[in-house]
Amino acid sequence: MRRLRSLLTDRLALGLLVLAALVLGMPALKPLFAAAFPALDRPLYEADGFLALTLDHLALAGGASLIAVLLGGAAGIAVTRPFGREFRGILDAVAAMGQTFPPVAVLAVSVPVLGFGPAPALIALTLYGLLPIVENTVAGLESVPEPVREAARGMGMGPGALLWRVELPLAAPVILAGVRTAAVVNLGTAAIASTVGAKTLGLPIIVGLNGSNPAYVIQGAVIVAALAVVLDAGFDRLAARLTRWRPNAV
Amino acid sequence: MISFEGVTKRFGAWTAVDNLSLTVAAGEFRVLIGPSGSGKSTVLRMMNRLIAPDAGTIRVEGEDIARLKPETLRRRMGYVIQSVGLFPHWTVERNIAAVPDLLGWPRARVRDRVTELLTLLNLDPERYRGAYPHELSGGQQQRVGVARALAAEPHILLMDEPFSALDPITRGALQAEMAAIHTATGTTIVFVTHDMDEALALASRIAILDRGRLVQSGTPLDILTDPADDRVRDLVGREEWGLKRLAVETVAERTRPGETAPGDPLAAGASLRQALAAMVARGTDRLPVADGQGRPMGALHLADLLRGPDRS
Numbered sequence: 199m200r201r202l203r204s205l206l207t208d209r210l211a212l213g214l215l216v217l218a219a220l221v222l223g224m225p226a227l228k229p230l231f232a233a234a235f236p237a238l239d240r241p242l243y244e245a246d247g248f249l250a251l252t253l254d255h256l257a258l259a260g261g262a263s264l265i266a267v268l269l270g271g272a273a274g275i276a277v278t279r280p281f282g283r284e285f286r287g288i289l290d291a292v293a294a295m296g297q298t299f300p301p302v303a304v305l306a307v308s309v310p311v312l313g314f315g316p317a318p319a320l321i322a323l324t325l326y327g328l329l330p331i332v333e334n335t336v337a338g339l340e341s342v343p344e345p346v347r348e349a350a351r352g353m354g355m356g357p358g359a360l361l362w363r364v365e366l367p368l369a370a371p372v373i374l375a376g377v378r379t380a381a382v383v384n385l386g387t388a389a390i391a392s393t394v395g396a397k398t399l400g401l402p403i404i405v406g407l408n409g410s411n412p413a414y415v416i417q418g419a420v421i422v423a424a425l426a427v428v429l430d431a432g433f434d435r436l437a438a439r440l441t442r443w444r445p446n447a448v
Numbered sequence: 449m450i451s452f453e454g455v456t457k458r459f460g461a462w463t464a465v466d467n468l469s470l471t472v473a474a475g476e477f478r479v480l481i482g483p484s485g486s487g488k489s490t491v492l493r494m495m496n497r498l499i500a501p502d503a504g505t506i507r508v509e510g511e512d513i514a515r516l517k518p519e520t521l522r523r524r525m526g527y528v529i530q531s532v533g534l535f536p537h538w539t540v541e542r543n544i545a546a547v548p549d550l551l552g553w554p555r556a557r558v559r560d561r562v563t564e565l566l567t568l569l570n571l572d573p574e575r576y577r578g579a580y581p582h583e584l585s586g587g588q589q590q591r592v593g594v595a596r597a598l599a600a601e602p603h604i605l606l607m608d609e610p611f612s613a614l615d616p617i618t619r620g621a622l623q624a625e626m627a628a629i630h631t632a633t634g635t636t637i638v639f640v641t642h643d644m645d646e647a648l649a650l651a652s653r654i655a656i657l658d659r660g661r662l663v664q665s666g667t668p669l670d671i672l673t674d675p676a677d678d679r680v681r682d683l684v685g686r687e688e689w690g691l692k693r694l695a696v697e698t699v700a701e702r703t704r705p706g707e708t709a710p711g712d713p714l715a716a717g718a719s720l721r722q723a724l725a726a727m728v729a730r731g732t733d734r735l736p737v738a739d740g741q742g743r744p745m746g747a748l749h750l751a752d753l754l755r756g757p758d759r760s
C-alpha cells in the first residue's frame with residue numbers, strides 16, 4: 199500500500215509507467231478508438247509500430263539536444279576564457295539567430311541542400327537548442343563568485359582543475375536549466391520533423407491531419423505528451439541532485 | 449625565506465608598488481600594513497604570482513619565483529583572503545582537503561589531517577566535517593579557510609585581511625588562534641591588514657607601506673618607540689600611543705619575581721594593557737602574576753608600567 203502510494207506520488211515513476219503503457223499497449227486501445235470515432239475505417243495507426251516511432255523520436259530529439267549541449271557548452275566555456283572573450287558578441291548573435299528562425303523555416307531551407315530524411319531535422323533542432331544552452335552556460339559560469347575563483351587559483355588549481363572542479367559544478371544548475379529548455383523544445387519540435395520525412399511521433403499526427411483522422415492525431419500526441427512529462431520529471435530529479443549543496447536544497 | 453629586490457608593479461598610470469625591497473625571514477609573523485592604495489595586497493599577491501611584477505626579482509626559499517610554475521609555487525603556500533572563498537558545493541572536509549587532493553595525498557592521510565586541523569581551529573570534527581559552507585557562521589567559515597590554507601603543511605602562509613569582515617569578538621578569537629598556530633607550527637606568515645592594533649598584537653615584525661614604498665620595517669616595539677615619520681605616528685595613533693605600547697609587552701617582562709600581592713593572579717602571557725585594565729577595574733596598584741600552569745611568579749606594580757620599555 200505504502201509502495202503503491204509512493205509510486206503514485208512519484209511523478210517520474212508514474213510518468214514512465216503511463217508512457218510504457220501507451221507505447222506498448224496502444225493496439226489494445228483499438229476498440230476504444232473505434233467506439234469513440236465510429237466513422238473511421240482505421241481507428242488505429244498501424245503503418246509503423248509506436249515503439250519504433252518513439253525510439254526514433256527520442257533519437258532525433260535526444261541526438262539534437264546532445265549535439266547542442268556539446269557545441270553550445272564548448273562555445274559557452276570558450277567565450278568565458280581569456281582567449282575567447284572577444285568572440286562573446288558574435289556567439290550571442292549567432293545563437294540568437296538560431297532561435298529566431300522558426301524550425302519550419304530551417305527545415306524548408308535545409309531540405310534542398312540535404313534532401314529529405316532525419317538530417318535536415320537534426321540540423322534544425324540542433325540550431326534551435328543552441329541559444330538556451332549557450333546563454334545558460336555563459337550565465338552559469340559568470341555567476342561563480344570571484345572570491346571562489348581567486349581562492350582556487352591561489353591554492354594552485356590550474357585552469358583545467360578550476361573549470362572542472364569548481365566552475366562547472368557551480369554553474370551546473372543554471373546550465374541544466376538551459377539544457378532542459380532545449381530538450382523540451384526539441385521534444386515537441388521533433389514532431390514537425392516528420393514533414394521532411396523523418397520518422398517520429400509526428401508521423402501519425404501529420405498523417406491524421408492530412409487524412410482527417412483525429413484518432414491518429416490523438417495517438418501520436420498523447421505519447422509526445424507523456425514523453426514531455428517524463429522528461430520534465432527527470433530534469434527535476436537531476437536538478438535536485440545537482441543543487442544538494444545549496445541553502446534551500448530540496 | 450621571501451625576498452623582494454627592486455620590485456615595481458604598475459596598473460596603467462598608477463604605480464602600486466615602487467622599487468620595493470623587503471625580506472621576510474623564516475618563521476617570522478610579518479604584518480604588512482598601510483592605508484588603502486599603499487600596495488600591501490599587491491605585494492602579497494605577487495608572492496604567489498597572482499600578480500606578476502613589472503620589474504625586480506622575488507625569491508621564495510632562495511628560488512626566483514618567475515622561474516617556477518605558478519601552480520607548483522602556490523601549492524607550497526597557504527592563501528587566506530578576506531572573503532574566504534570556500535567552495536560552496538563541497539563539504540568542509542573536501543574544502544580543507546583541496547590542496548592535499550591536488551598533491552595526490554592518500555585518502556587516510558587526508559582524513560587524519562582534516563581531523564587534526566578542525567581540532568586545531570576549535571571546530572568539532574565530527575560535527576563540522578560533513579557540513580556545507582552555507583551552514584557555517586562567518587567566523588566558522590574563516591576558520592575553515594585557515595584550515596584549508598594550512599592543510600598541505602605549507603612553509604609559508606599568506607593572509608590578505610583575513611579577519612577584517614568579522615565582528616570584534618570573533619576577530620579577537622581568531623587572532624589568538626593564529627598566534628597560537630604560529631607558535632606551534634613555526635610557519636612563516638605574511639599577513640596584510642589596515643588595523644594597527646591587529647598588527648601590533650600579531651606581528652613579530654611589521655612593514656609599513658605607503659604609496660607602494662616601504663616606510664618603516666621593524667618589531668612592534670620599534671614602530672611604537674621609534675616611528676620613522678609622521679605617517680607612522682598617525683598610524684600608531686597619537687592619543688592612544690601609550691595604550692598601544694602597553695599592548696605589545698607581556699606582564700612577564702615587568703613582573704617582580706618572588707613578591708606577592710592579594711587578589712586573583714594575572715596570566716604571565718597577558719599584555720601590560722590588560723594588566724592596566726585589571727588594576728583600574730580592581731582599584732589596586734599591585735597584582736599577583738601566575739605562569740601558564742597557575743603557579744605564582746611574582747607581582748606587578750603600576751609603577752612598573754610607567755617605566756620605558758626594556759630595550760636590549
